[in-house]
Amino acid sequence: MALIRKSAAGSDSFGHTWPKDGAVIEINDGDEIAALMSIPDGGFSEVTPDGGAREEPVDAAPSEGDQVELSEVDPADEDIEAGRPAAKKPAARKTSASKPE
Incomplete structure (x- = not known):
């Protein structure tokens, strides 16, 4: 027997159903x-009986009780712009200047 959490509500091909995001069900096979x-x-x-996850996938969505800290990035921030390489200028073309006759 194991407790299995699914990050998004849905079902599997074995007939198990998770009614909401982050729901945990018992699977015996x-x-x-x-x-x-x-x-x-x-x-x-897989979730331990105390509610902690044994192996949390990288792409798992946070459950309802989890607090997620979000922050915004200001594209005008100079620190971000400093990380970009300078744009290359096009090379100057040499033109053959024709002399007036």
Whole structure:
């Protein structure tokens, strides 16, 4: 038996259903658990009985109780602009100047 969290609400091909984002259900079949955990972008993770995740996928969305800190980036900020390489200027073309006759 294992508790499996799915980051987004939905179901799997085995008939298990997660009613809301971050829901946790109990799955008893080890082969089904292994198949779900092997999906790279599936958002599945195993949860310990105390509620902590054993293996949290990188792409997992935060659950309702998690606090997420967001910040904005101001494109006019000079620090950001300093990280960009200077634009290259086009090379000057040499033109053959014709002499008036």
